Structures are given as C-alpha cells and as structure tokens.
Amino acid sequence: MIRMVSVSKEYPMGSEIYPILEDLTFHVPKGMLTAIIGPSGSGKTTLLNLIGGLDTPTHGQYFLNEQDVSHFSREQWAHERNRTIGFVFQSFQLITALSARDNVALPLVYRGIPPKVRRLQADDALEQVGLGHRRLHRPSQLSGGQQQRVAIARALIGDPALILADEPTGNLDQATGQEILELLQTLNRAGKTVVIVTHSAEVAQACRQIIQIQDGHVVTVAQEMERVR
Numbered sequence: 732m733i734r735m736v737s738v739s740k741e742y743p744m745g746s747e748i749y750p751i752l753e754d755l756t757f758h759v760p761k762g763m764l765t766a767i768i769g770p771s772g773s774g775k776t777t778l779l780n781l782i783g784g785l786d787t788p789t790h791g792q793y794f795l796n797e798q799d800v801s802h803f804s805r806e807q808w809a810h811e812r813n814r815t816i817g818f819v820f821q822s823f824q825l826i827t828a829l830s831a832r833d834n835v836a837l838p839l840v841y842r843g844i845p846p847k848v849r850r851l852q853a854d855d856a857l858e859q860v861g862l863g864h865r866r867l868h869r870p871s872q873l874s875g876g877q878q879q880r881v882a883i884a885r886a887l888i889g890d891p892a893l894i895l896a897d898e899p900t901g902n903l904d905q906a907t908g909q910e911i912l913e914l915l916q917t918l919n920r921a922g923k924t925v926v927i928v929t930h931s932a933e934v935a936q937a938c939r940q941i942i943q944i945q946d947g948h949v950v951t952v953a954q955e956m957e958r959v960r
C-alpha cells in the first residue's frame with residue numbers, strides 16, 4: 732500500500748538546509764497495522780505528513796497503491812486524500828461549535844454531498860465507533876475518549892482504505908487509550924490499513940509492524956511475518 736524508496740525530507744532554514752528524514756526505504760503492505768516509533772523530534776510527524784500527502788519528499792520515490800505520488804501537486808493530493816486517506820490527530824481537532832454528527836459530516840460538505848446523505852453517513856460512522864447515542868453532543872459535552880472516537884468517525888467518512896493517526900492516545904489516560912487502540916485494531920481487522928505514530932510501548936506492541944526512526948533514519952522495521960495477511 733505504502734512504498735518509500737530512498738525518501739528524504741529537507742527544510743530550508745535561512746541559508747541552511749536541514750535534513751529531517753534521510754534515505755528512508757520501507758514498505759507497509761495493504762491491511763497492515765503499523766506503528767511508527769522514535770524519540771521526540773526524530774521525524775515521525777514529518778513522515779506521517781509525507782505518507783498523507785500533507786507534505787512532499789525532497790528526494791526519493793513514494794508509491795501509494797503502486798502509483799508514483801512523489802510529485803503530486805496540492806490538488807492531486809487533496810483529491811487522493813478524499814478517496815483514500817483518513818487522518819486522526821492527538822488533539823482531536825474537532826470544531827467546538829458543531830455537534831458530533833456535523834463534525835463527522837464536515838468532509839462531505841466539501842465533497843458536495845447533499846445534507847440528508849451527509850447525516851446518514853455521519854450517523855453510520857458514529858455507530859461504527861460506538862457513539863450513535865451521542866451524535867447531537869458537542870465536543871465540550873464529550874469525554875476525551877469520546878472526542879477521539881468522533882475524530883475517528885470523521886476519518887472513516889468516505890470509507891478510506893488508509894487511516895493515519897498521529898499520537899491518537901497521547902492525550903488520553905491509559906484505559907481510554909486502550910479503548911481507542913482497540914477501535915483502531917477493529918478497523919484494521921475489517922480491512923483498513925492503519926499507521927499509528929506513537930510514544931506508547933503498549934500501542935506499538937499491539938501493532939503487527941513497527942517502524943523505528945532515529946535522527947531521521949529508519950533503524951528497524953520489525954514485522955510479525957506469521958500474522959501478515
């Protein structure tokens with residue numbers, strides 16, 4: 732599903748160029764549950780943003796579903812993300828003035844889907860994350876774990892094949908984090924490819940592939956071969 736070949740990312744700072752990711756090569760098969768781990772500042776979020784097309788590689792090649800997306804434009808990525816990718820963030824990033832349902836339906840507004848259909852699809856996604864009964868609540872009326880569930884429901888809208896999550900349990904207590912992990916595992920078992928950036932050893936251990944990054948390099952790609960579908 733995701734294939735990176737000698738990918739590097741540099742950021743210019745004044746007259747200097749800072750390498751953030753250097754020469755990354757790895758493969759995330761379709762249907763995989765993958766953790767990206769590494770110390771703070773090692774480049775995990777930068778890598779997730781490359782995978783999701785929020786940023787583009789400076790060097791190297793990126794194949795998404797066998798398609799070379801290394802040089803996709805902003806517009807091409809916006810289109811691709813709409814079809815293929817759902818994002819989940821550490822800080823949920825919900826709109827406080829909107830109900831759970833309207834937050835989840837928001838991506839569909841930009842896709843020109845009529846209101847009735849939006850509502851049905853949003854309610855369906857909320858059911859999938861066990862929050863059907865809270866669809867009219869606003870984020871402030873929900874617990875942290877529930878807010879993250881809403882964010883996951885929003886990521887599920889349009890049925891993307893790939894879910895990218897940046898520290899999805901980082902702002903949650905241990906038990907609530909475990910619930911979110913189980914939800915992501917359930918989605919993975921249902922066929923979605925899931926990539927999770929995490930600091931949590933527990934989350935990483937629950938994944939079937941672990942990509943470890945240090946100082947911008949991949950140091951290990953561990954994989955439990957017998958569990959790969």
Ligand SMILES: Nc1ncnc2c1ncn2[C@@H]1O[C@H](COP(=O)(O)OP(=O)(O)OP(=O)(O)O)[C@@H](O)[C@H]1O
Binds near residue numbers: 744769770771773775
């Ligand atoms: N837009 C940018 N311009 C310049 N440097 C950047 C930019 N974005 C990130 N960096 C640098 O890239 C490095 C990696 O950042 P990144 O956010 O990917 O780390 P991370 O592994 O996600 O860290 P954390 O675990 O703290 O979230 C950092 O040194 C950061 O300062």
Ligand SMILES: [Mg+2]
Binds near residue numbers: 776777
């Ligand atoms: Mg980060």
